[in-house]
Amino acid sequence: MGRPGRPSMKLGITGGIGSGKTSVCRVFSILGIPVFSADPEAQTIMNSDETVIRGINDIAGRNLYPAGRLDKMQLADLIFRDPDILKKVNMLVHPVVFDYFSRWAEQQSTPYVIMEAAILFESGASNLVDRVATVYAPVEERIARVTRRNRLTREQVLDRIRNQMDDETRISMSDYVINNSENEMIIPVILKIHEDLINHLNS
Numbered sequence: 001m002g003r004p005g006r007p008s009m010k011l012g013i014t015g016g017i018g019s020g021k022t023s024v025c026r027v028f029s030i031l032g033i034p035v036f037s038a039d040p041e042a043q044t045i046m047n048s049d050e051t052v053i054r055g056i057n058d059i060a061g062r063n064l065y066p067a068g069r070l071d072k073m074q075l076a077d078l079i080f081r082d083p084d085i086l087k088k089v090n091m092l093v094h095p096v097v098f099d100y101f102s103r104w105a106e107q108q109s110t111p112y113v114i115m116e117a118a119i120l121f122e123s124g125a126s127n128l129v130d131r132v133a134t135v136y137a138p139v140e141e142r143i144a145r146v147t148r149r150n151r152l153t154r155e156q157v158l159d160r161i162r163n164q165m166d167d168e169t170r171i172s173m174s175d176y177v178i179n180n181s182e183n184e185m186i187i188p189v190i191l192k193i194h195e196d197l198i199n200h201l202n203s
Contacts, residue, residue: 014120015135018142020180038117133176
């Protein structure tokens with residue numbers, strides 16, 4: 001399926017917490033499309049890139065790596081109490097993630113690649129992709145998924161949902177929409193998106 005050389009297109013996949021982005025990306029992976037997951041990649045960078053590690057400690061004003069790895073709870077606590085710290089951390093980490101993505105994409109040989117990111121629009125990552133697909137699901141289903149997966153309380157999940165961009169805004173800026181409700185069949189929708197991208201590249 002892949003053509004030689006670097007991919008011709010980049011598809012961004014986004015959606016709120018618990019929307020099911022990972023499930024959607026798994027289907028694309030089965031179709032042979034490589035997926036770059038920005039959030040785990042950012043975690044890796046924050047634990048391995050010396051410049052980023054120094055920058056995070058400078059922003060925090062203390063060592064957030066007491067055991068050699070980032071204390072995510074301490075950082076989350078700082079970010080939650082001070083939006084300015086969140087902004088500074090994002091300004092430090094996002095450009096490094098974007099650079100990793102660009103270099104990773106150039107190494108692939110499929111017709112298109114995927115960047116999966118919860119804050120695709122907010123971080124500016126949407127500027128790195130050609131098209132965007134938003135995954136959404138009813139709020140109650142999202143709460144149930146996240147409380148099962150992350151052992152968070154209902155209120156903690158709702159807090160995170162409120163702090164993210166709302167679905168309507170995301171959808172208004174997207175080229176494709178994937179309804180990942182329990183009652184919806186996502187595979188035919190994903191196949192249609194895949195076919196649309198391949199047809200666009202071949203036209």
